[in-house]
Structures are given as C-alpha cells and as structure tokens.
Amino acid sequence: MNSPIKAKHQRLVLVLVALAALIGAGLLAAWALRSQASYFYLPAEMAANPPEVGRAVRLGGMVEAGSIKRDTDGVTIRFVITDGKARVPVRFKGIVPDLFKENSGAVAEGKRGADGVFVADNLLAKHDEKYVPREMKDMTAGQARQTVEETK
Amino acid sequence: MIATLGLAALWLAAALAALQLLGGFLALRSPENPLAMAVRPIAVVQGGLVAVAMICLVVVFCQTDLSVLLVAMNSHSAKPLLYKFAGAWGNHEGSMLLWVTIMAMAGGFVALVERRLPEPTILATLAAQAFVSLGFYAFLLFASNPFTRLDPVPVEGQGLNPLLQDPGLAFHPPTLYIGYVGLSIAFSFAVGALLTRAVSPTFARAMRPWVLGAWIFLTLGITFGSYWAYYELGWGGWWFWDPVENASLMPWLAATALLHSVSVLAARNALRAWTVMLGVVAFSMSMVGTFLVRSGILISVHAFAVDPTRGQFILALLAINIGAALTIFALRAATVTEGERFALTSREGALVFNNVMLTGALGIVLIGTLYPLVAETMGAQVSVGPPYFNPATAIFVLPMLVVLAIGPLLRWRRDSMGRIGKLLLAPLALGVVALGLFALQPIHLLPLLGLGLAAALVVATLIPLWGRNLRTLKLPTWGMVMAHFGVALALAGMASDSAFTSEKLVAANVGDKVELGPWSITFDRVEPVPGPNWTALEATLHASYAGGEPIELKPQARAFWSPPQPTTESALATRWNGQLYTVLGEQAEDGRWQLRLWWKPFVTLIWLGGMLVALGGFLALLGRVASDLRRLVAIDKIAYRRTRQGR
The missing domain is CATH 1.20.58 (Methane Monooxygenase Hydroxylase; Chain G, domain 1)
Structure with missing residues (x-):
C-alpha cells in the first residue's frame, strides 16, 4: 500500500481503523476485567462461597478483638477478620497502616491460600473521617445496625 | 471583608461570562453587533475578576480568617504559612475556584493575544469558553461556595489533612489544573471552528500552542504527582492505577494524541475531523476526571468531601457540555471536507498509528476506571488494579513505542x-x-x-x-x-x-545492620522530634553503598495533632543509579522496630x-x-x- 489511496476511501479506511482499535480495546478490556477485576468479599460470603485459591480478591470486615498476633520474625502478623457471622484468618507481612487496630474496620487485598488462611499483600484501614476504603463506608454502617440488633 | 470582596468578584465574573456567551452568540449572526465587539474585552475583565476572587481566598487562608466556613473546616492557625497558602486549594471549594480561575484567565488570554484566526471563529470560541465556564460558575456559586461565612466564629480551625501537608501541595494541584483546564481552550477552539466552518491548517496552527501548553503542564503535574505519591505514601510505588491518577492520565493520553494530530493538520491539512473530535474528547476527559474526583463517588485522599448533590451537578455539567459539543460535531462533521491524502508508510501514517494506539489505551483506562462504579450500581463491589491495567495498556502502548522509533524518520506524504x-x-x-x-x-x-x-x-x-x-x-x-x-x-x-x-522488611534492634543489594544499612537510633503541628519518632540510619561513605537517612513516623492522624515520612538516598527508600514502622512488643527498605535501581529515570x-x-x-x-x-x-x- 505504497501509493496514496483514493481520497474517499482513505477517510473510510481511517474511520474503520479507529473503530477497529476502539472495539478491540473494548473487547480486550471486557475480557481482562472478567479475569482480573478483584471482587470484594465479606467473611460470611467467603465462608459460603470461597473464591478460587490464588485469585486476587479483597476481604473486608472488623479486626476481631484479641486476634492480632505477631510472628517471631517481627514483621508478619496474623489476625482474624470477622463480620459477626464468619471468621477468616489473615496473614500479612509488612508495615500495617497507621490506623489498623482491633475492633476497627479493615480491608485486606490478597489471595486465599490453600490452607484457608487469607494471605494479604496490602491492608487498608480507615485513614481518618475523610478517607475510608470504599467498601468500608457501607460496611461499618451495616455493622453498626447489626451491633444494635445484637445488643437489643 | 475580603471574603465579601471575593464573592462579589465571583458573581460579577459569572455575569460577564453570561454576557460573553450572549455576545459571541450574536456575533455568529451579525459580526457588527456592538455586544459582539465587546466580547474580547469582556473575556479579559472576566479573567481578571476571577483572579481577584482567587487572591481573596488565598488571603483569607493566609490570615486564617475563621469567619469563613472553608477556612474553619480546612485550616488551623498553627499550620506553617506555606500550607495556609496552598491550603486554599487543598479542599473541594478552593480547588473548584482554582479550576474556574484558570479557565477564565485562559479565556482572557486567548481574547488578548489570538489574532490569526478569522474574528467570527475567535468570538465563537470565546462563546464556547463562556458556556463551559458558566456551568462551573453555577456549580461554584450554588453548590460549592468557597466564601460561605460562619457565625459564630470558631476559636480554632480543624486543620488540613496531614497527607497534604507537604510542599508538593503548593505546586501539584495548580500545575495539573492548568493542564486540565488549558484543554478547555482546545475544546472551545474545536467548537468555535465547527460553528464557523473554519477547520483549516490555520486553525490547527492557532490551536497548537494552547494544546502544547496544557499538555506540558499536564505532563509536569502527573510527573510531580507520581513522585509525591511515591515519597509521601511510603508504599514504595510510583503509580497505583488509583482512579484519581487515572483521572489525570486520561486527559494526558487524549492531549498527547491531539498534540500529534494537530501537527498533521497544521503541516499537511489532513486528519481534520479527527483533530476536532480529539479536541472535544481531551477536555471531556478532564471533566470526567473532575467528576470522578470531585463528586465523592470515590473515596481517596484527593476526594475532599462526600456530597451526592455535587456529584449530580458535575455529572449534569458533563452531560450538557459533552452532549452539546458532540451534537455540534454531528451536525457539522459533514462540512469538514476531506483532508490531503497520504500513504500508509509516511509520517502521517505513523502519527495515525500513534493516535489510534493512544485512543485504545485511553479506552482501556477509561473502562477500567469506570467499571467498578458501574458494577457497584449493579450490586457488585469490584476493584480493578495493576493486573488489569498493566497488560491491557501495554498491548497498545508497546507497539506505539515501536512506531515512535520509526515515525520521526519518515517523510510526509509517502516514504x-x-x-x-x-x-x-x-x-x-x-x-x-x-x-x-x-x-x-x-x-x-x-x-x-x-x-x-x-x-x-x-x-x-x-x-x-x-x-x-x-x-x-x-x-x-x-x-x-x-x-x-x-x-x-x-x-x-x-x-x-x-x-x-529489591525489598526487605525487617524487625531490627537499635545497632543492627541490614544488608540490601549493594547497600549495608546500620540502624543507629530512634528519638522523638517536635514539628510545628506534629511530633514524630525519627530513626537515624546510616547506609553505605558498596562499602562507600555512609549516607544518613531519617525516616519518621509522624503524629499530627490537628486533625489527629499519624503519617509515615519516608527517607530517600538518591544516587545516579537509583534510590534507597526507607520507612520506619511500628515498635513490636519485644522492642524491635519494623524497617521497610527498598533498593530501586534507576527508578529516578521515570x-x-x-x-x-x-x-x-x-x-x-x-x-x-x-x-x-x-x-x-x-x-x-x-x-x-x-x-x-x-x-
């Protein structure tokens, strides 16, 4: 295609190329999102319908009171995330976020291990009133309701 | 007093924008209309008035005038002056005022200097600019008034988010905003040229400096923001595919495409309709970004306040502006005549490839950013991260970079x-x-x-x-x-x-030595240090590269007291061949301190x-x-x- 294409056809060709690229991008995105988007789980959902081992997901809930334990290496911590219905043990190696503490909400990003322990690559905790992980906004409200019902 | 002056200036500017729109519209019918003659001066005065309003806001922040609600909510008398000054835009209302200021000043600048294009095109451009500005004035005055007063006056303000208390706040938002909003000029030029049927190489040459200018600031803003996130967040990463980062990347991708296509139009009179379309798309991406960041549908350090009505307001603005521009495009696209022909193997061909690939990457980022929002309305909570973005964008960007090597060597037209x-x-x-x-x-x-x-x-x-x-x-x-x-x-x-x-996470006692790649790092001490509005625990490390002279590093764990919030301050040692990145974590029960260390070869090249x-x-x-x-x-x-x- 070294000779200039006819003018009329050229515009058509360009439009088709652009459309093809956009449709390609759309299809690629749809396919990649199906396999790569990481879904959010509450502990009860994870217990009822666990994700495949090794698939990237997020797990959110309350850090159970008295559950935070530090391994002897000094940098690995183990704790339990709960929503009052189910408990999921979590392992995390790293520096915990500043406001990560027991009886407080947290979101763990990571994968479920074969042994049922959730291995977190990253922890998100409430940062301040203005910066809460998206999932935790509703979650804490839900939990507040739940707590109210439990104490009735 | 100053706050009142600022509000008055803002209202006046809004009124002038309405007049500017009317004048530009009348000019489309009869260029001799007296109001049409006044469009340029009006645009200049409007820009000046908004600048006055912005200066007023900065002044009330510097004075910590707590009778202004915004200052009381976001400032504190003990804050260092730099952050009082920059804190003026470290919040929702202030940042929207900054947006409008840059938009109006850019319009005024066009009115002042742009003489190449036929007068009707310029007037239509200024009318389009006024149309977009009016929407944002309305948003500012009715939904995010930065000058709202507070009575009774509180004794002290609530302070600024500590993560924002960094010299970066003084440069990053204004730079990025000049880029974002500078693209509004490209948008208005596109609309103006469509309305007056003046899509030509002259139009491209007139538009190019504005696109270039906006693109330079966007590039600087993104580069700087990436470095800021890298050292401030203490996670050792420089790009997180956070929706807010994507919000700045999308206009950049569109502007980069526009920059290249506008060159084709200027030099070769080809890609005419496409260039106009990109002008519309680029600023639309800026508005999508603003919607994402300012609507409160995202929760991040960039999203200052959560107020659903604001989100709806911006969404409506977005729909009106993009809808109107696309309608004009659809009505007038047929009048944009076919450009010059070129062969596939030519400079134009390479630039078309560049444009198509950039648009593809833009599509990938846009879909990935919006997908979680769409999924949420359907009841699924999803997050999309690097496992999606990295490979999917690479599919478009890597081939484009191959052509980047070839394109500049090719001749125009045929090679x-x-x-x-x-x-x-x-x-x-x-x-x-x-x-x-x-x-x-x-x-x-x-x-x-x-x-x-x-x-x-x-x-x-x-x-x-x-x-x-x-x-x-x-x-x-x-x-x-x-x-x-x-x-x-x-x-x-x-x-x-x-x-x-290479990365290492250790629990270390004072006096311990840690090896990381070529580095040998000694953990000397931890001591408390006071700051103006925080106190910190500061570690002293001595790092030596391949047995050389030790470099001192002082990572901190800071505790701000207004608002009360801890932050980590990383410490970096920069060499020509990379950076050592150190973070101090918490102290374990047995007295050991957590240290996180990264050796990142050549990361500074980014x-x-x-x-x-x-x-x-x-x-x-x-x-x-x-x-x-x-x-x-x-x-x-x-x-x-x-x-x-x-x-």
Missing part, C-alpha cells in the same frame, strides 16, 4: 521503509542484545519487553539528529527529540524498577524522563511562538509599507 531501514539497524541490534541479556535473568515478561524497547529507543529517538546541522536545527525538532528521548528514559526507569527492585518530555514540549512551544511572532511582525511591516505607499 519507504527501505530508505530508513539502515538507520534503524543500530537500535534494533541494541534492543535485541538487551532482551537477550535480561532474558537470562528471572524477569517478568512486561518489564523485560520494556527494558529491550527502552534500550532500542534511547538510541532510536536520537537518530533524527543524525546528519543534521545541530546549530540550525529548529527548536520544535529539538523539542520532539528531547520529548521522545524522555519517553525512552521513563520507560527504562519503569521497567528497571519492576525488574530489579521522573527525569517525565521532566524531559515536558521540557521538550516547552522547547517546541517556544519555537512555535517565536516563529508566530516573527511572522506577525513581518505581516505588520508589509501592511505598514502598503499604507505608506498608498498615501
């Missing part, structure tokens, strides 16, 4: 690969050798491809200088070469960071490359503006001689 094949042998060989060398090491596919491509590009991007007389080479050419070389460097930095970073890209853009802009000025002076001289001869 053959045979002519330039020889020139590309050296970079090709270098790339293959690099690929072969690094393939022996355990590196993932994407960084490996990145390293090979970067090695080839570092040479290939300099070939356009080969055999040219460097003293007479034009500034825009220098700019292009420098920007492309910057892309190669940035790619090398990104690939090197993902391929070679930002150096970004700066070079922006600098290249600046050289090109300088060259274009200088030649425009020379041409104007020449035209004036001819006109002057003619009038004298006529007399």
Whole structure:
C-alpha cells in the first residue's frame, strides 16, 4: 500500500481503523476485567462461597478483638477478620497502616491460600473521617445496625 | 471583608461570562453587533475578576480568617504559612475556584493575544469558553461556595489533612489544573471552528500552542504527582492505577494524541475531523476526571468531601457540555471536507498509528476506571488494579513505542521503509542484545519487553539528529527529540524498577545492620522530634553503598495533632543509579522496630524522563511562538509599507 489511496476511501479506511482499535480495546478490556477485576468479599460470603485459591480478591470486615498476633520474625502478623457471622484468618507481612487496630474496620487485598488462611499483600484501614476504603463506608454502617440488633 | 470582596468578584465574573456567551452568540449572526465587539474585552475583565476572587481566598487562608466556613473546616492557625497558602486549594471549594480561575484567565488570554484566526471563529470560541465556564460558575456559586461565612466564629480551625501537608501541595494541584483546564481552550477552539466552518491548517496552527501548553503542564503535574505519591505514601510505588491518577492520565493520553494530530493538520491539512473530535474528547476527559474526583463517588485522599448533590451537578455539567459539543460535531462533521491524502508508510501514517494506539489505551483506562462504579450500581463491589491495567495498556502502548522509533524518520506524504531501514539497524541490534541479556535473568515478561524497547529507543529517538546541522536545527525538532528521548528514559526507569527492585522488611534492634543489594544499612537510633503541628519518632540510619561513605537517612513516623492522624515520612538516598527508600514502622512488643527498605535501581529515570518530555514540549512551544511572532511582525511591516505607499 505504497501509493496514496483514493481520497474517499482513505477517510473510510481511517474511520474503520479507529473503530477497529476502539472495539478491540473494548473487547480486550471486557475480557481482562472478567479475569482480573478483584471482587470484594465479606467473611460470611467467603465462608459460603470461597473464591478460587490464588485469585486476587479483597476481604473486608472488623479486626476481631484479641486476634492480632505477631510472628517471631517481627514483621508478619496474623489476625482474624470477622463480620459477626464468619471468621477468616489473615496473614500479612509488612508495615500495617497507621490506623489498623482491633475492633476497627479493615480491608485486606490478597489471595486465599490453600490452607484457608487469607494471605494479604496490602491492608487498608480507615485513614481518618475523610478517607475510608470504599467498601468500608457501607460496611461499618451495616455493622453498626447489626451491633444494635445484637445488643437489643 | 475580603471574603465579601471575593464573592462579589465571583458573581460579577459569572455575569460577564453570561454576557460573553450572549455576545459571541450574536456575533455568529451579525459580526457588527456592538455586544459582539465587546466580547474580547469582556473575556479579559472576566479573567481578571476571577483572579481577584482567587487572591481573596488565598488571603483569607493566609490570615486564617475563621469567619469563613472553608477556612474553619480546612485550616488551623498553627499550620506553617506555606500550607495556609496552598491550603486554599487543598479542599473541594478552593480547588473548584482554582479550576474556574484558570479557565477564565485562559479565556482572557486567548481574547488578548489570538489574532490569526478569522474574528467570527475567535468570538465563537470565546462563546464556547463562556458556556463551559458558566456551568462551573453555577456549580461554584450554588453548590460549592468557597466564601460561605460562619457565625459564630470558631476559636480554632480543624486543620488540613496531614497527607497534604507537604510542599508538593503548593505546586501539584495548580500545575495539573492548568493542564486540565488549558484543554478547555482546545475544546472551545474545536467548537468555535465547527460553528464557523473554519477547520483549516490555520486553525490547527492557532490551536497548537494552547494544546502544547496544557499538555506540558499536564505532563509536569502527573510527573510531580507520581513522585509525591511515591515519597509521601511510603508504599514504595510510583503509580497505583488509583482512579484519581487515572483521572489525570486520561486527559494526558487524549492531549498527547491531539498534540500529534494537530501537527498533521497544521503541516499537511489532513486528519481534520479527527483533530476536532480529539479536541472535544481531551477536555471531556478532564471533566470526567473532575467528576470522578470531585463528586465523592470515590473515596481517596484527593476526594475532599462526600456530597451526592455535587456529584449530580458535575455529572449534569458533563452531560450538557459533552452532549452539546458532540451534537455540534454531528451536525457539522459533514462540512469538514476531506483532508490531503497520504500513504500508509509516511509520517502521517505513523502519527495515525500513534493516535489510534493512544485512543485504545485511553479506552482501556477509561473502562477500567469506570467499571467498578458501574458494577457497584449493579450490586457488585469490584476493584480493578495493576493486573488489569498493566497488560491491557501495554498491548497498545508497546507497539506505539515501536512506531515512535520509526515515525520521526519518515517523510510526509509517502516514504519507504527501505530508505530508513539502515538507520534503524543500530537500535534494533541494541534492543535485541538487551532482551537477550535480561532474558537470562528471572524477569517478568512486561518489564523485560520494556527494558529491550527502552534500550532500542534511547538510541532510536536520537537518530533524527543524525546528519543534521545541530546549530540550525529548529527548536520544535529539538523539542520532539528531547520529548521522545524522555519517553525512552521513563520507560527504562519503569521497567528497571519492576525488574530489579529489591525489598526487605525487617524487625531490627537499635545497632543492627541490614544488608540490601549493594547497600549495608546500620540502624543507629530512634528519638522523638517536635514539628510545628506534629511530633514524630525519627530513626537515624546510616547506609553505605558498596562499602562507600555512609549516607544518613531519617525516616519518621509522624503524629499530627490537628486533625489527629499519624503519617509515615519516608527517607530517600538518591544516587545516579537509583534510590534507597526507607520507612520506619511500628515498635513490636519485644522492642524491635519494623524497617521497610527498598533498593530501586534507576527508578529516578521515570521522573527525569517525565521532566524531559515536558521540557521538550516547552522547547517546541517556544519555537512555535517565536516563529508566530516573527511572522506577525513581518505581516505588520508589509501592511505598514502598503499604507505608506498608498498615501
């Protein structure tokens, strides 16, 4: 295609190329999102319908009171995330976020291990009133309701 | 008093914007209309008035005038002056005022200096600019008034988010906003040219400096924001595919495409409708970004307040502006005549490829950013991160970078690969050798491809200088070469960071020694240090590279007291070949401290490359503006001689 294409056809060709690229991008995105988007789980959902081992997901809930334990290496911590219905043990190696503490909400990003322990690559905790992980906004409200019902 | 002045200036400016829209609209019918003649002065005055309002806001912040609600909510008398000053835009209302200020001042600037295009086109452009501005004035005055008063006056303000208390706040938002909003000029030019049927190479030459300028600031803003996030958040990463980062990347991708297509239109009178379309898309992406960040549907350090009505307001603005522009485009696209023809193997062909790939990458980022929001309305909570974005964008960006090596060597209109094949042998060989060398090491596919491509590009991007007389080479050419070389460097930095970073997380006692790659790091002490509005625990580390002179590093764990919030302050040691990144964690029950250390070879090339890209853009802009000025002076001289001869 070294000779200039006819003018009329050229515009058509360009439009088709652009459309093809956009449709390609759309299809690629749809396919990649199906396999790569990481879904959010509450502990009860994870217990009822666990994700495949090794698939990237997020797990959110309350850090159970008295559950935070530090391994002897000094940098690995183990704790339990709960929503009052189910408990999921979590392992995390790293520096915990500043406001990560027991009886407080947290979101763990990571994968479920074969042994049922959730291995977190990253922890998100409430940062301040203005910066809460998206999932935790509703979650804490839900939990507040739940707590109210439990104490009735 | 000052707050009242600011509000008055804002209302006046809004009224002038309405007048500007009316005048521009009347000019479409009869250019001799007196109001049409007043459009340019109105635009200039409007820009000046908003600047007054912005200055008023900065002043009330610097004075900590707590009778202003915004100041009481976001400032504190004990805050250092720099953050009082920059805190003026470290919140929702202030940042929207900054947005409107830049928009109106850009419009005023166009009105003042732009003389190349036919007058009706300029007036239509200014009307379009006023139309967009009016929406944001309404948003500001009715839904986010920065000058709302507070009675009774509180004793003390609530302070600024500590993560924002960094010198970066003084530069990052204004830079990025000039870029975002500068694209509104491209948008208005596109609409103005469509309305007056004036899509031509002259139009492209008039639009190009504005696109270039906006793009330079966007590039700087993104580069700087990335470095800020890198050292401030303490996670050792420089890009997180956070929706807010994507919100700045999307306009940049569109602006980069526009920048290249506008060059084709200016030089070759081709890609006419496409360039106009990109002008609309680029600013639409800015508005999508604003919607994402300002609506409160995202929760991040950038999203200052959660108020659903604001989100709806911006969404409505977005729909009206984009809808109106696309309608005009649909109605007038048929009148944009076919551009000049070109062969597939030509400079134009390469630039079309660049445009298509950038648009594809833009689509990938847009879909990935919006998908969680769409999924949430359907009841699923999803997050999309690097496992999606990295490979999906690479599919478009890597081929584009291959063509980046070839395109600048091709001639306009028609060329053959045979002519330039020889020139590309050296970079090709270098790339293959690099690929072969690094393939022996355990590196993932994407960084490996990145390293090979970067090695080839570092040479290939300099070939356009080969055999040219460097003293007479034009500034825009220098700019292009420098920007492309910057892309190669940035790619090398990104690939090197993902391929070679070594990381260590340890629990260490004071006096311990940690080895990390070529570094040997001694943990000397931890002591408390006071700051103006925080206290911190500060570790002192001594790091020595390959047995050399030790460098002192002082990472901190800070506790701010208004608002009460802890932050980590990383400490960096920069060498020519990379950075050592250190973070102090918490103290364990047994007295050991957590230390997180990264050795990131050549990571600094990312930002150096970004700066070079922006600098290249600046050289090109300088060259274009200088030649425009020379041409104007020449035209004036001819006109002057003619009038004298006529007399």
